[in-house]
Amino acid sequence: MSWPQFHFKCRFFTQYLQQGRTIAEAEQQYQNSGLSTLHSNHQLEPAQQSLFERAAVVSNKQVSAGLKVEHSALAYYAGLDLEQKLKASKKYESILNKLYYMVSLALIYIALSSVHKVFVHPVFSEFIAQYPRLNNPYFEAFNMVWMVGLIVSASIIAFSFMISVLIKNMDKIIIQGATQWQKSILPKSILLEVNELNNIITLPIKDESLDSELYKKIHTISELGLDKNIELFSLFNKHTERLEQKVWQMISRMQLLLAPILFCSIAFYIINIYIPIFSIGEVMS
Structure with missing residues (x-):
């Protein structure tokens, strides 16, 4: 928009x-x-x-x-600065950068671990079959950890894609209201802020017979001779900041939940590369 x-x-x-x-x-x-x-x-x-x-x-x-x-x-x-607050917010830019960072790590893991699974792991498997004493728990658990890493990486990519689409269309969601699939993804705290912002933005054009707490308060401000637009601007700024904070908290929770699993998968992948090499060196010596 x-x-x-x-x-x-x-x-x-x-x-x-x-x-x-x-x-x-x-x-x-x-x-x-x-x-x-x-x-x-x-x-x-x-x-x-x-x-x-x-x-x-x-x-x-x-x-x-x-x-x-x-x-x-x-x-x-x-x-009312809808562009700066709803689309070009620096907070949203930071959130998107955070998502892109996680997606980059997930893609790197998928690419490298899949190459290892297809081309390297079979070679080590044949070598270990010839020298059973080279077998170790890390090597045996590779398939399971690789699959877990793939699932987590795919989840990160899918979730990041959906959230980035929602952030880029936040203005539409606020103006038009959240669709059913958006409501199924977004937490209740975010939906409450979206609904509050929708009320603030559309209040000046709503029916004067509207019976809502916000309308009554703004109507009282008008009756006292104060500029209701100034107060609506202030409320708009407050709730856009709250919305940004709620989105940031949602992303942080996602990162705390999935990032450790992804990092452990990456660490396990690195270990699984070097341990067979060291074991082969021992056999050769």
Whole structure:
């Protein structure tokens, strides 16, 4: 999703409303200006366009009712940094780098151990058959440990792929809601933060009859003459940080569970390479 273009369109319409223009006039000028691809070569995606259209309708009603344009729904989305918080976050970049590191180790293990299994292990097996006293527990357990390592490596790759896809599409998940398969993967704590962020982002365009705790609190802020957009920005920042922390904790738990098994498999593989060599050296001597 191109959020910079979405925010620009919101700013464009907000400024036109401040000049006393209508939404229809702003839309016509926007299309004729050639600025619909200022920040991206692609048009807004359906979810973004739907969000914008709802914000435009609500803002038009708000301005008609006497609300200042700078407090409207369009002004809210113009200032809400969805790109930086939901897609280009440094925390998410660190998480992805962590996942890529684990995937690299898993791929290296699969490649090297499989080569050893196919080409080297059979040779040592024939040699040990001729010299039974060279046999050792490490060599006998190689097949089992190799299989365990493959399963763990495949699990790491599959899990990392799914989580990386989820992180790269976090904005869609928050705006549109998690699908059934996403709900089956993500922990409840993450889903709660996703739902909270969805409420914060979409609150300015929701029905005024909405009976929710957040809506009541924001409505009270408006009645006291305070800027509700500022408070929504603050809540948005707080919950995006919480979401990042929850995702980081999930990845850390996965790493604590699977990484030791993978490292032990790699260590066992290295040991299994050198022990037969040393044993052969003893026989030759």
